[in-house]
Amino acid sequence: MSELLFYAMAVIALLGGLGVIFSKSPMGSVLSLLGSFFALAVIYLLAGFHFMAAVQILVYAGAIMVLFLFVIMLLNLGGMGTRFELSAAPLTRARSQIAAAVAAGVGLAGLIAVQRASLPRIAQGGAPERIDDINQIAIALFGRYSLPFQAVSVLLLTTMVAVLVLAKRRTRESGQ
Amino acid sequence: MNASVLKTLFSDAAYAALAPLFALGIGALAVLVAGLFPLGKVARAVLVLLTLLAAAALNVGMLLGDSVPGLVLDGTFVADRTTAMWGVIFTIGVGLAWLFSRHYYDEDASHQNEHDVLMLASALGMSLMAGARDLIVFFIGLELLSIPLYALAAFRRNRAKSVEAGLKYFLLGAFAAGFFLYGSALIYAVSGTLKLDVFADPASRAKILESPMALVGVAMLTGSLFFKISVFPFHLWVPDVYEGSPTPVTGLMATGTKAAAFAFLLNALLALPSSTSTSLAIIALITMALGNLGALVQQDVKRMLAYSGIAHAGVVLLGIAGAVAGDPKQGGAVQAALFYMAAYVATAGGAFGVLALLERDGERMTTLEGLKGLGQRRPYLAAALTVFMLSLAGIPATGGFLGKWMVFSVAVRAEMIPAAVVGVLLSVVALGYYLRVIIAMWMQEPGEDSPLASTRAIALPATLASAACVALVLVMGLAPRWFLDHM
Numbered sequence: 141m142s143e144l145l146f147y148a149m150a151v152i153a154l155l156g157g158l159g160v161i162f163s164k165s166p167m168g169s170v171l172s173l174l175g176s177f178f179a180l181a182v183i184y185l186l187a188g189f190h191f192m193a194a195v196q197i198l199v200y201a202g203a204i205m206v207l208f209l210f211v212i213m214l215l216n217l218g219g220m221g222t223r224f225e226l227s228a229a230p231l232t233r234a235r236s237q238i239a240a241a242v243a244a245g246v247g248l249a250g251l252i253a254v255q256r257a258s259l260p261r262i263a264q265g266g267a268p269e270r271i272d273d274i275n276q277i278a279i280a281l282f283g284r285y286s287l288p289f290q291a292v293s294v295l296l297l298t299t300m301v302a303v304l305v306l307a308k309r310r311t312r313e314s315g316q
Numbered sequence: 317m318n319a320s321v322l323k324t325l326f327s328d329a330a331y332a333a334l335a336p337l338f339a340l341g342i343g344a345l346a347v348l349v350a351g352l353f354p355l356g357k358v359a360r361a362v363l364v365l366l367t368l369l370a371a372a373a374l375n376v377g378m379l380l381g382d383s384v385p386g387l388v389l390d391g392t393f394v395a396d397r398t399t400a401m402w403g404v405i406f407t408i409g410v411g412l413a414w415l416f417s418r419h420y421y422d423e424d425a426s427h428q429n430e431h432d433v434l435m436l437a438s439a440l441g442m443s444l445m446a447g448a449r450d451l452i453v454f455f456i457g458l459e460l461l462s463i464p465l466y467a468l469a470a471f472r473r474n475r476a477k478s479v480e481a482g483l484k485y486f487l488l489g490a491f492a493a494g495f496f497l498y499g500s501a502l503i504y505a506v507s508g509t510l511k512l513d514v515f516a517d518p519a520s521r522a523k524i525l526e527s528p529m530a531l532v533g534v535a536m537l538t539g540s541l542f543f544k545i546s547v548f549p550f551h552l553w554v555p556d557v558y559e560g561s562p563t564p565v566t567g568l569m570a571t572g573t574k575a576a577a578f579a580f581l582l583n584a585l586l587a588l589p590s591s592t593s594t595s596l597a598i599i600a601l602i603t604m605a606l607g608n609l610g611a612l613v614q615q616d617v618k619r620m621l622a623y624s625g626i627a628h629a630g631v632v633l634l635g636i637a638g639a640v641a642g643d644p645k646q647g648g649a650v651q652a653a654l655f656y657m658a659a660y661v662a663t664a665g666g667a668f669g670v671l672a673l674l675e676r677d678g679e680r681m682t683t684l685e686g687l688k689g690l691g692q693r694r695p696y697l698a699a700a701l702t703v704f705m706l707s708l709a710g711i712p713a714t715g716g717f718l719g720k721w722m723v724f725s726v727a728v729r730a731e732m733i734p735a736a737v738v739g740v741l742l743s744v745v746a747l748g749y750y751l752r753v754i755i756a757m758w759m760q761e762p763g764e765d766s767p768l769a770s771t772r773a774i775a776l777p778a779t780l781a782s783a784a785c786v787a788l789v790l791v792m793g794l795a796p797r798w799f800l801d802h803m
Contacts, residue, residue, distance in 0.1 A: 253528045283325055284390050287334070291444060291456045294341055298437040298460060301348065302467035305430045306482075 146186055153179035170208050177201050191274060325390060333385035333395030336374040336403050337443050343367025344436035351429035361418070361777075364432050368411045371439070375403035391511055392450035394583075401654055402446040402579045406572055408788075409661045410439040413568035415781035416669035420564050421472070431471065434464035435568065442572055446579035451500040451510040451537075454580055458496070458544070461576060462489050465569060469561040481560025488553045492543040499536030506530040512583060525589060534588070541584075544577040545629045548603040555610070558622035563675055563682075566618065567668030570625045571661040578632055578657055582650050585639060593641035597727070597735040600637055603630030604742045611749045618671055618682045620749055624708060625664065627746060632656055634739050635723035638730035645729055652722035655799060659707065659715030659792050666785025667704040670697055673778055687753060689762035697774070698757045700782045707789045709750040710743055715792030 156176025163169045177200045184193040281289050331338075347363050378384055378400035385395045414435050421428065437460060444457030466489060470482020500510060506527045507514050515521045524530045543550040558566045588596075607627030614620035632653050639649030671682050674690075674697070691698040707716035720743060727736040792799060 250528075250532060253532075283322060284392070285452065286325075287389050287393055288450075288452045288456050291453070291460065294344075294437065294440065295456055295460045295463070297348075298344075298434065299463050301430050301433055301437075302463050305427050305434070305467050306470055306473065308427075 142186055146183060149179040149182045149186075152176070153183070166212050167209075170205060170212060173208075174201055174205050177205070191277065327388065329385040330388040330393075332378075333388045333393060333447070336371045336378075336400075337440055339370040339374055340367060340436055340440040340443065343370065344433050344440065347429065347436060348433045351433075357428075360429060360432070364414060364436065365411075367436055368407050368414070368439070371443075372404055372407040372411075375400040375407070379404070387449065391513055392453050393447045394449050395447055398650055398654065399443075399447045399579070401658075402575065403443050405575050405654075405658050405661050406439050406442040406446070408658075409568060409571040409575060409665055410435055410442075412661075412665040412669060412781050412785065413564045413572070415777040416567065416672045417562070417564035418777040419775045420562060420672050427471075431468065434468055438464040438468075438568065438572065442576035442579075445576040448580060449512045449583065451503070451512075455493075455496060455500065457576070459493065461573060462493070462544075465565070465573065468565040468568070469557060471562055471565065475560075477560035478562060479560075481557045484553055485557045485561075488543065492540040492550075495536045495543075496540035499533040499540070502529050502533030502536070506533070515584075521589070537584070538588075541577055541581055542599075545574050545581070545633070546626050547629050547633055548599055548606055548626075551603065551606065551626045551629075554626055555619050555622045558625070559616060559619045563618065563668055563672035566622075567665050567672070570621070570668060571657075571665045574625070574629060575657040575661060578636075578653055581636060582639075582653055585636065585649075588640050590640055590642055593637045593730070593732070596637035596640055597634060597732055600630045600633035601735060601738050601742070603627065603633060604739060605630075608742050608745045608749075611746070614749070615685070616683050617687065617753060618668075620753075621664065621667060621671075621708075624746065624749070627742070628656075628660055628664075628708075631720060631723055631739065631743070634732075634735060635726045637735070638723075638727035638732055641730040641732055643726050643730045645726075648729065649726045651800070652719070652726050655715075655792070655796070656719035656723050658799065659719040659789065662785050662788035662792070663704050663707040663714075663716055666782055666789070667701060667708065669778065669781055669785065670701045670704070673697065673774055673782075684752060684756045687756045688760040689757075691758040693762075697782070700786050701757065702754050703786050703789055705750040705753050707793070709747050713790070713793045715789045715796070718793055718796055 153176045156172045156174075156179060159172025160169045160176070163172055177196060181193045181196040181201075184190075184196060343363070343366065347360065347367070350360055350363055378395065379397055384397060384400070387394050414432065417431065417435075421431070441457045441460030441462070441464070444460060445454055446457075448454035448457055466482055466486040469485050470479050472478040503524075504510055506529050507520075507524045514524065525534070539550065542548075543553075546554045558569065561569065604627045607623045607625070607630060611620045611623035611627065614623060635649050635652050635656070643649055674686070674694075675682050690701075703714065707714035710717045710720040724736045724739060727733075727739065
């Protein structure tokens, strides 16, 4: 049963991913991505990562996707439809097909290589500690991973500053 | 995990190790907040300078001190003399870019405050990268360095080239970041840890690298690092991005990013088996060839320096290949790379700075045509640029020469004689385009229609910065003892 569910969700996640690329309208892309995220969350649940599943829904589906939707609706990109055409000189149809073929070939070769070789189990460190427990996550986050955790806050702040610099209308410029 | 574990985690050593990072972080925040208040330009500049000086002083303290914190925070971050030296190099690189940017944006001076915050944040990212012994810490450092640079590259939003540079750098950088994360995930899946020290023990390294998954992971990691240091085949973005970005930012990209990525790459060498040394050397030589040959045909000096930067990355990579092959001198490659990058930061930082000074009130001042006759009009600037060109070419008595000599001797010690010979020959090719700049400046009269370089007086910060660069290049070339003793 759970195996069946896993395959169903994996197929949905993949279809969602394909939908993001092939959808003609940005709105369709966003909704496909949303479907893909939900399918992934179910896979996490199946694997026993309840916290991760909840975070996946809350953060990705809840926050990030809503942000995407807002941006699309505010900028009124929804109607752009078929105007997204790959007609720019470096992205001719033939070239992108070659690129896609090469990427697919490399991916396939990688898959075959991984399939053929026996995967060694975790080389050292033994079984990972039970990470799907809010208590454990907090201890890891504020203990062992406190440096990256704090650095991320600086990173987010810097990103905000960077985005503001690029996005804000400059008084001098608009005056010209 | 109980209190005592936390105590060992957050020991005094950990705080000492992170002190330069705290200085940069707090300084960046202070500059950001200072933007809220009607402080004068000078007060803000003092704040930035104090931040950089504090970080540099803390690093120098670590260099000269009796003991260093070493590995802290459960082995995810290291602070020793090498990282302290890198820290000094980073603050010099960022300081130079900042000084040269002072009067660069005169026609559009808004957001100067945010500009400075972004520069300080990128310095923080570099220090994080250099000390990282864990892939997560490194990745966050990498992003903390890259994201400000994406914005800084596109800082002159009203210039199409600047926006193009920012977008190109951002898109390719985002892909490189994706590769890095995917590679880390694969390595984690095999080894169960993100710490680099699993690779220190040859037995566990061999076991991890048995798995094709880990090999793919290491390849992805290497690819994304090669992107940052602009090594073949990930170098194609460099000329466009370097040309389009504001010149002081280009200087920061050329010096800081490269130095930080090499700092980590030297740490990550442990992960590479010695069998990869031949392919590394071949990649290094191809990079040098492409960079030098590409530079030969450029008319724009900024673009030429971009290609020359590719060639210089190839040289350091050759040293790294030598270290992977087994350099009998312990830490020889680290020392060589440190010295090389220190000289390169002073040289390329200075060269881009001088170009920024020439460029600021004329659009196309950075062509060879525009440099003609500069020796008569601006003798001091021309002299400084001459010193930088000679150092980039690796002429004796400059820091560039000694750096090259040290890197090539790593390759020779590792018995990669043919590679070293080809490398030296390629460096001779490089003389061709560096000398062209010198000839244009001193031996050619300005043409009829060649644009006249700026006649404006040069501001104090830029004068100080160029003088400091020239001094550094010459001191590193003539009296390198101090640097070598402290590396």
